[in-house]
Amino acid sequence: MSVSVKLKKGFDLRMKGIAEKKMVEVTDPVLFAVKPTDFPGLTPKMEVKPGEKVQAGTTLFVDKLNPEIRFTSPVSGTVVAVNRGERRKLLEVVVEKSGDDFINFGKQDLSALSAGKIKELLLASGLWPAVRQRPYHIIASPGSVPKSIFVSGFDSAPLAPDYNFIAENSDASLFQTGITVLKKLTEGKVNLIFNGKSETPERLKKIAGAEISWFSGPHPAGNVGVQIHHLDPLNKGEVVWIVNFQDVTTIGRLFDEGIYKNERIVALTGSEMIAPHYCKMRAGAAIDSLLKEKVKAGHQRYISGNVLTGTNIGEHGFLGFYDAQITVIPEGDYYEFFGWAMPGFDKPSFYRTFFSALLPKKNYLLNTNLHGGERAFVLTGKYEKVVPMDIYPMQLLKAILAQELEMMENLGIYEIAEEDFALCEYICPSKIEIQAIVRQGIDLMIKEMS
Amino acid sequence: MDFLRKKIDQLKPHFSAGGRFSRFQSVFEGLETFIFVPNTVTFKGSHVRDHLDLKRTMTMVILALLPVFLFGAYNIGLQHFRSLGVETGMMENFWFGFLKILPLVVVSYGVGLGIEFIAAQIRGHEINEGFLVTGLLIPLIMPIDIPLWMLAIATAFAVIIGKEVFGGTGMNVFNPALVARAFLFFAYPAWMTGDKVWTEGLTNGAKIVDGFSGATPLALCAAGESTKLPSFLEMFIGTIPGSIGETSTLAILIGALILVVTGVGSWKIIVSVFAGGLGMGLLLNAFAVNAYMELPFYYHYVMGSFAFGAVFMATDPVSASQTETGKWIYGFLIGVLSVLIRVVNPAYPEGVMLAILLMNMFAPLIDYYVVQSNINRRIKRGKVALNKQKV
Numbered sequence: 001m002s003v004s005v006k007l008k009k010g011f012d013l014r015m016k017g018i019a020e021k022k023m024v025e026v027t028d029p030v031l032f033a034v035k036p037t038d039f040p041g042l043t044p045k046m047e048v049k050p051g052e053k054v055q056a057g058t059t060l061f062v063d064k065l066n067p068e069i070r071f072t073s074p075v076s077g078t079v080v081a082v083n084r085g086e087r088r089k090l091l092e093v094v095v096e097k098s099g100d101d102f103i104n105f106g107k108q109d110l111s112a113l114s115a116g117k118i119k120e121l122l123l124a125s126g127l128w129p130a131v132r133q134r135p136y137h138i139i140a141s142p143g144s145v146p147k148s149i150f151v152s153g154f155d156s157a158p159l160a161p162d163y164n165f166i167a168e169n170s171d172a173s174l175f176q177t178g179i180t181v182l183k184k185l186t187e188g189k190v191n192l193i194f195n196g197k198s199e200t201p202e203r204l205k206k207i208a209g210a211e212i213s214w215f216s217g218p219h220p221a222g223n224v225g226v227q228i229h230h231l232d233p234l235n236k237g238e239v240v241w242i243v244n245f246q247d248v249t250t251i252g253r254l255f256d257e258g259i260y261k262n263e264r265i266v267a268l269t270g271s272e273m274i275a276p277h278y279c280k281m282r283a284g285a286a287i288d289s290l291l292k293e294k295v296k297a298g299h300q301r302y303i304s305g306n307v308l309t310g311t312n313i314g315e316h317g318f319l320g321f322y323d324a325q326i327t328v329i330p331e332g333d334y335y336e337f338f339g340w341a342m343p344g345f346d347k348p349s350f351y352r353t354f355f356s357a358l359l360p361k362k363n364y365l366l367n368t369n370l371h372g373g374e375r376a377f378v379l380t381g382k383y384e385k386v387v388p389m390d391i392y393p394m395q396l397l398k399a400i401l402a403q404e405l406e407m408m409e410n411l412g413i414y415e416i417a418e419e420d421f422a423l424c425e426y427i428c429p430s431k432i433e434i435q436a437i438v439r440q441g442i443d444l445m446i447k448e449m450s
Numbered sequence: 451m452d453f454l455r456k457k458i459d460q461l462k463p464h465f466s467a468g469g470r471f472s473r474f475q476s477v478f479e480g481l482e483t484f485i486f487v488p489n490t491v492t493f494k495g496s497h498v499r500d501h502l503d504l505k506r507t508m509t510m511v512i513l514a515l516l517p518v519f520l521f522g523a524y525n526i527g528l529q530h531f532r533s534l535g536v537e538t539g540m541m542e543n544f545w546f547g548f549l550k551i552l553p554l555v556v557v558s559y560g561v562g563l564g565i566e567f568i569a570a571q572i573r574g575h576e577i578n579e580g581f582l583v584t585g586l587l588i589p590l591i592m593p594i595d596i597p598l599w600m601l602a603i604a605t606a607f608a609v610i611i612g613k614e615v616f617g618g619t620g621m622n623v624f625n626p627a628l629v630a631r632a633f634l635f636f637a638y639p640a641w642m643t644g645d646k647v648w649t650e651g652l653t654n655g656a657k658i659v660d661g662f663s664g665a666t667p668l669a670l671c672a673a674g675e676s677t678k679l680p681s682f683l684e685m686f687i688g689t690i691p692g693s694i695g696e697t698s699t700l701a702i703l704i705g706a707l708i709l710v711v712t713g714v715g716s717w718k719i720i721v722s723v724f725a726g727g728l729g730m731g732l733l734l735n736a737f738a739v740n741a742y743m744e745l746p747f748y749y750h751y752v753m754g755s756f757a758f759g760a761v762f763m764a765t766d767p768v769s770a771s772q773t774e775t776g777k778w779i780y781g782f783l784i785g786v787l788s789v790l791i792r793v794v795n796p797a798y799p800e801g802v803m804l805a806i807l808l809m810n811m812f813a814p815l816i817d818y819y820v821v822q823s824n825i826n827r828r829i830k831r832g833k834v835a836l837n838k839q840k841v
Contacts, residue, residue: 307498308496310497351712351713373488375579378504381773426500430620
């Protein structure tokens with residue numbers, strides 16, 4: 001039985017720079033990196049040294065607390081750098097690509113495959129981190145038993161890639177294999193959620209083994225956390241696994257072809273891209289050569305992911321493990337004369353205090369200026385309008401700040417991740433760092449519950 | 451602009467930590483960010499942020515207060531010349547009133563912002579914009595004849611005891627402007643009630659023409675003289691004696707429109723206060739034993755500070771209920787209590803201030819129960835899931 005959920009709460013940021021539905025052939029960059037910082041809460045332990053030769057699928061580092069979880073090289077070549085930050089925190093392991101060798105994990109006969117064998121392969125190949133869990137929105141614990149698995153079939157974030165377009169340009173049989181594999185990992189359902197606002201491609205509708213639902217509404221309707229909340233809400237002690245849409249295909253490739261080839265279609269977006277478009281690249285690809293001569297001049301911010309939840313990776317950064325989008329927007333490091341008092345025809349806002357409210361269909365140029373200073377919570381009832389869940393965001397945030405564990409639990413900390421509250425942060429007139437507070441709360445829960 | 455920017459950048463080091471004037475850092479920053487939105491960029495979390503900040507938010511409230519302020523000035527002049535029995539033009543009335551209100555506004559802002567600056571410096575915070583609104587609200591809920599020194603004390607009391615002791619803007623329990631009014635109401639009742647304080651000059655014993663009373667509609671009702679009430683239309687437009695900003699329901703509704711359209715004020719609170727007034731008004735009508743109780747409910751909307759309280763006081767997001775369900779309850783009870791106190795309690799002709807302060811106190815309790823019901827839903831959902839597993 002498929003359901004269709006219509007959400008009213010939320011907000012769509014109207015930004016300039018959406019990617020044109022056009023695939024552009026690109027040559028692979030030379031450098032690739034795996035970044036432990038893509039995985040919240042991870043303590044990495046290095047397994048290779050600079051200078052070592054690796055293949056696609058060779059372990060670079062493991063989770064120190066859970067060494068069976070491996071992080072492997074996306075390409076074959078040589079480890080050229082292990083970059084560390086403050087207090088020697090491991091930031092990135094950089095591999096210089098040469099040739100295209102893959103470790104052969106062996107093609108699998110799906111019908112004979114057991115859940116144990118699937119986990120073993122995912123762990124060995126370095127694809128396990130693609131399986132994340134709620135609560136906490138971290139890499140799933142291989143020992144946990146998920147009550148269901150969720151795959152969100154659309155991304156509602158600003159300028160996000162169109163998954164329907166991606167599906168039309170990728171291999172449907174690999175996706176089917178991925179779903180079949182996931183189905184063996186849970187006794188519950190594999191939920192596949194599509195955008196109710198657009199026509200789902202036939203090849204996706206035909207996918208077997210998944211429970212298909214449709215969600216429609218403004219962002220964050222495409223967030224898997226919101227979908228879980230409405231379809232199979234998480235209670236204390238329960239675990240749901242989540243897998244990104246394109247990672248299903250990568251999983252399928254591992255089982256059909258026996259290789260770890262973490263390739264995806266990425267949308268290059270943002271107002272500062274000269275011609276935003278789609279292209280194929282592997283996780284961890286260096287963006288500088290890919291974006292060469294494609295970005296307008298000026299002081300720009302390079303984001304792996306979308307503007308709400310992405311990571312600032314800089315001009316020479318690498319595509320994140322979970323990201324299928326690069327956004328380039330201007331930095332907002334300028335002073336604005338009486339900016340708060342201007343009529344604001346060019347200032348998009350969630351509120352109707354600027355004249356931009358009269359032009360609801362226009363797409364705007366957004367920059368990274370904070371547009372104000374940080375203050376205490378003042379306005380109320382606003383966060384609720386962008387969180388389509390039965391959750392009180394402000395009360396939960398205050399419980400986190402007060403470190404009241406029981407209250408956090410009661411108010412739904414298990415059901416949320418940073419991305420679900422990202423819009424609260426965007427609209428907050430007090431400029432509070434809400435996503436950081438959410439992660440702080442989740443970290444506290446992990447620490448206290450283990 | 452570039453010249454100004456350069457000048458500020460030159461001066462900045464002197465006002466930063468270690469500089470000669472570092473003790474004025476908060477004041478300097480306050481002024482700087484007032485003139486220039488800072489060049490701060492997002493560091494973590496969302497890379498883009500909404501253009502709305504608290505400065506803009508507060509500006510919207512001030513904008514909403516503008517019609518009230520302008521009409522207040524006009525009405526002060528009108529009442530003054532009426533009491534003298536002189537016919538005057540609209541602009542003359544307005545200028546007279548404007549010049550009378552100006553000192554009140556200056557004193558309120560001067561005292562309040564002074565304390566805010568000091569508090570911000572002590573805490574090492576940026577200066578908060580909250581007082582921009584409070585500073586204008588305070589004069590608007592005062593009688594025109596209030597001595598300036600009283601206003602200064604009340605403002606200081608409101609900012610220090612009403613707000614800063616709780617931690618500043620965003621942390622206070624009571625609406626600071628109402629704290630100022632309540633302070634004067636109980637400390638200097640002679641200056642806050644009666645028939646004389648509402649009209650400029652009356653307290654100085656100015657000569658008044660025969661037939662001018664200066665009594666507010668509420669005072670008339672409390673005295674059992676509701677037959678002498680001005681017409682509904684007159685009270686709606688606001689050409690009646692009363693606190694500076696409270697008399698014109700029309701101007702207040704224009705302000706309400708601005709608050710609601712911009713999304714800065716909660717329409718739920720405004721509507722529910724009026725609904726509460728309606729409910730209580732009808733109830734009193736049904737069991738009426740005197741003329742006041744027989745008064746049609748909608749008269750309460752245009753008398754005294756009912757509308758002003760509903761639109762500008764009850765909606766203060768910090769001291770109101772913070773949950774959406776709670777806002778309905780909170781507003782409704784304010785409406786109920788306001789009318790109840792007016793009609794039934796002989797000691798206080800006006801009940802809005804006390805009703806809002808009382809509900810400010812109960813707002814966290816209302817929220818507690820609203821949030822608790824969310825918690826109970828979640829716990830129940832968990833138990834159902836657990837039972838399913840066992841079966």
